[in-house]
Amino acid sequence: MQFNYITERPYRGLTEDQIYEHGSFFTYPNSAFDAQRGSDDYNAYLDEAVLAEQVGFDGVALNEHHGNPFCMGAVLNVEAAVLARITERVKIVLIGNPIPVSRNPLRLAEELAMIDLISKGRLVPGWVRGSGPEQFFNNINPAYNRELFEEGHDVIVQAWTRPGPWRYEGKHFHYRHVNPWALPFQKPIPPTIIPGFLSRETAQWAVAHSYPYLGLGGPLKPNADLSDFYADEFAARGLQAGPENFGHVVFVYVDETTERAQEIGRALLFAGGNANFAKAQHTLPAGYNSPAAIKRLASVPQGGWLGVTKERLDEEKVDIKAASIAESRRRTAANYQKMQENLQIVVGTPEEVTTKLKTVLRCLRPGMLFLMSPFGNVSNEDRRRSIRLLGEQVLPPLRVEAQRLELTDMFQRAPGSVALAPGQPRAPVVDRIAIDKHNATLVA
Amino acid sequence: MELVEKVVQVGGVSVVTLEGGAGRPLLMLHDELGFPGWMRWNEVLAADRRFVVPLQPGFGRTPRVDWFESVRDVGAFYARMLRESGLGPVDVVGFSAGGWIAAEMAASDPGLFERMVLVAPLGIRPAQGEILDFLAITMRRHVMATVSNPNAQELTTMYGGGISPEQFELFEAARAETSRLAWEPFMFDPTLPHRLAGVRGLDTLIIWGEQDQVAPRGCAEAYQQVIRGARLEVIPGAGHRPEIEDRDRFVELVSEFLQTRLPDHQLSGRKTSVRVN
Numbered sequence: 001m002q003f004n005y006i007t008e009r010p011y012r013g014l015t016e017d018q019i020y021e022h023g024s025f026f027t028y029p030n031s032a033f034d035a036q037r038g039s040d041d042y043n044a045y046l047d048e049a050v051l052a053e054q055v056g057f058d059g060v061a062l063n064e065h066h067g068n069p070f071c072m073g074a075v076l077n078v079e080a081a082v083l084a085r086i087t088e089r090v091k092i093v094l095i096g097n098p099i100p101v102s103r104n105p106l107r108l109a110e111e112l113a114m115i116d117l118i119s120k121g122r123l124v125p126g127w128v129r130g131s132g133p134e135q136f137f138n139n140i141n142p143a144y145n146r147e148l149f150e151e152g153h154d155v156i157v158q159a160w161t162r163p164g165p166w167r168y169e170g171k172h173f174h175y176r177h178v179n180p181w182a183l184p185f186q187k188p189i190p191p192t193i194i195p196g197f198l199s200r201e202t203a204q205w206a207v208a209h210s211y212p213y214l215g216l217g218g219p220l221k222p223n224a225d226l227s228d229f230y231a232d233e234f235a236a237r238g239l240q241a242g243p244e245n246f247g248h249v250v251f252v253y254v255d256e257t258t259e260r261a262q263e264i265g266r267a268l269l270f271a272g273g274n275a276n277f278a279k280a281q282h283t284l285p286a287g288y289n290s291p292a293a294i295k296r297l298a299s300v301p302q303g304g305w306l307g308v309t310k311e312r313l314d315e316e317k318v319d320i321k322a323a324s325i326a327e328s329r330r331r332t333a334a335n336y337q338k339m340q341e342n343l344q345i346v347v348g349t350p351e352e353v354t355t356k357l358k359t360v361l362r363c364l365r366p367g368m369l370f371l372m373s374p375f376g377n378v379s380n381e382d383r384r385r386s387i388r389l390l391g392e393q394v395l396p397p398l399r400v401e402a403q404r405l406e407l408t409d410m411f412q413r414a415p416g417s418v419a420l421a422p423g424q425p426r427a428p429v430v431d432r433i434a435i436d437k438h439n440a441t442l443v444a
Numbered sequence: 445m446e447l448v449e450k451v452v453q454v455g456g457v458s459v460v461t462l463e464g465g466a467g468r469p470l471l472m473l474h475d476e477l478g479f480p481g482w483m484r485w486n487e488v489l490a491a492d493r494r495f496v497v498p499l500q501p502g503f504g505r506t507p508r509v510d511w512f513e514s515v516r517d518v519g520a521f522y523a524r525m526l527r528e529s530g531l532g533p534v535d536v537v538g539f540s541a542g543g544w545i546a547a548e549m550a551a552s553d554p555g556l557f558e559r560m561v562l563v564a565p566l567g568i569r570p571a572q573g574e575i576l577d578f579l580a581i582t583m584r585r586h587v588m589a590t591v592s593n594p595n596a597q598e599l600t601t602m603y604g605g606g607i608s609p610e611q612f613e614l615f616e617a618a619r620a621e622t623s624r625l626a627w628e629p630f631m632f633d634p635t636l637p638h639r640l641a642g643v644r645g646l647d648t649l650i651i652w653g654e655q656d657q658v659a660p661r662g663c664a665e666a667y668q669q670v671i672r673g674a675r676l677e678v679i680p681g682a683g684h685r686p687e688i689e690d691r692d693r694f695v696e697l698v699s700e701f702l703q704t705r706l707p708d709h710q711l712s713g714r715k716t717s718v719r720v721n
Contacts, residue, residue: 136580139627139628141623141624141627141628142620142623142627143620143621143623143624143627144624280582281580281581281582281585282580285579285580285623286579286616286619286620286622286623287616287619287620287621287623287624289616291504291613291614291616291617291620292613294612294613294616295609295610295612295613295616
């Protein structure tokens with residue numbers, strides 16, 4: 001079992017009120033950016049990764065967003081390159097590089113090979129399509145997003161594995177000379193992970209490449225449904241999926257008292273994925289999703305993740321102010337409780353957090369767990385205390401539990417290395433009884 | 445008036461085409477949100493003209509054509525349709541991005557058309573202002589931005605009236621296809637004015653609503669400048685849909701230009717518009 005530390009790199013100079021009033025993080029005017037603040041924040045988050053390594057995490061993970069104050073990591077390869085040199089042991093897990101956004105997969109192949117070499121083989125690349133705002137910010141045609149993603153990925157893997165020089169004429173990419181000198185340290189390619197938010201299309205694509213799927217959040221049951229879908233597709237390829245095929249992200253904050261943890265942990269909601277802090281027109285650019293998916297969204301009266309609800313799709317005004325700020329606050333507070341009950345957010349003392357995370361491990365049986373630090377304006381002191389408590393008091397008992405549950409990770413057993421005999425049903429990949437048991441406590 | 449749905453084969457693609465009215469054919473190229481429905485202005489002109497309305501590939505009814513990469517490609521495809529159907533030379537009326545398609549067809553082969561009406565056409569970068577980035581706003585807002593008056597007659601019946609999940613799906617298909625064709629540069633082709641400048645002898649009427657929030661005046665003016673002899677009519681008070689916002693004036697301009705005979709009662713109640721030469 002592999003435990004990873006991750007944080008968005010929130011710019012800690014904006015208040016919740018400012019974002020509520022503006023309606024979203026994305027498009028917030030950059031005249032509010034203070035260079036000293038930004039410099040301090042970037043360095044603090046790099047220091048946190050070093051701390052995470054010191055207290056016992058197995059990996060440090062990075063993501064990226066563009067033009068978005070809740071995550072200043074706009075070019076994650078820059079940070080990954082720094083981590084390659086200032087950490088010694090941890091995996092550097094990228095969740096991930098938005099291939100379409102880069103416009104140049106060959107350059108991505110070069111950047112990642114350099115990071116893998118400098119880190120002496122600790123890179124775990126991950127590939128994503130990039131969320132809606134990423135398409136707007138980088139002016140990437142959303143209607144070609146999936147094509148760009150798939151073709152770009154193939155270019156990268158070929159650039160790493162097929163001896164050059166060779167010429168490439170594809171649909172979206174064309175290279176007259178593919179021959180990157182620096183190739184990855186890890187052979188044939190660095191172990192790769194595919195993040196997604198309950199996306200069956202992405203899971204299907206991961207299956208086709210025997211990549212593990214990393215669930216970026218959501219309640220237990222939808223994640224379990226996605227894992228079963230993945231495992232069924234994997235079985236159709238004659239392969240048995242196991243914990244090595246799955247990762248899971250939980251938002252976590254640990255403190256010495258329950259009250260303090262609950263108070264500071266509220267910042268776990270102050271992020272771009274929250275419907276109150278994103279706008280539908282940026283989240284769902286035309287062509288990014290299938291028309292059928294839009295129809296489904298338009299048919300469901302609630303929803304709310306990623307800024308998309310029926311109400312917002314139906315919104316008449318550009319500036320979404322359908323709900324007052326007070327109403328938005330009420331919804332955010334309600335989400336905090338609900339997401340804790342669903343174990344999407346886990347806050348509390350080390351004992352409380354350990355108990356809840358054990359439940360997550362039992363239910364979803366992931367080989368990799370990603371513990372995400374709060375967004376928003378939490379002090380370095382509080383953030384670092386949480387990381388220390390996680391490493392020193394939460395990870396040790398979780399490792400024991402993971403051992404008991406036989407949660408092998410992708411480095412212990414390569415995904416796709418277990419064949420399924422013809423006609424043999426696949427083994428379960430999640431624990432439905434444990435999920436039902438947990439969900440029963442919610443009803444009560 | 446009964447609309448007849450036909451399927452026309454073009455290069456292996458089944459193009460769903462709506463037809464209504466009687467008389468000489470009039471090709472109608474709908475806008476970037478899809479065919480808005482049979483409106484009163486259609487009804488009036490249909491007394492003397494047979495509308496032929498192809499539903500653009502990829503917009504939900506006609507399948508997507510996977511080799512399309514630009515509006516110019518759509519124009520080439522429709523040009524083939526006209527040649528193979530023996531319809532041309534034909535009169536054409538194109539709305540917004542549909543006007544751009546018509547202009548692309550004219551630029552490559554002016555002989556396809558007898559006369560051309562471009563209504564609030566996109567496709568050329570305005571000298572001043574910018575084409576509304578309607579892909580950066582919600583669908584609902586996009587629809588509302590096409591009129592200057594949210595209480596415009598017939599707006600509530602456009603696109604089937606209201607926004608049902610099914611209509612959302614069609615809008616998404618239309619917007620996705622538009623994105624595929626014209627995401628970058630957004631809704632114009634810098635080469636189009638140069639290609640249009642060589643066109644001779646094509647009678648062209650450009651209609652633009654003075655309150656248009658989607659296509660700045662410069663779009664219409666740019667067309668007038670590059671198409672020799674083109675006439676620009678500005679309709680005060682109307683937005684991006686003068687055909688419903690000032691239907692009488694719109695019908696008057698178009699019928700006169702296309703030499704179409706109107707039912708008697710349509711000739712009364714003339715309104716003014718500003719002719720720009």
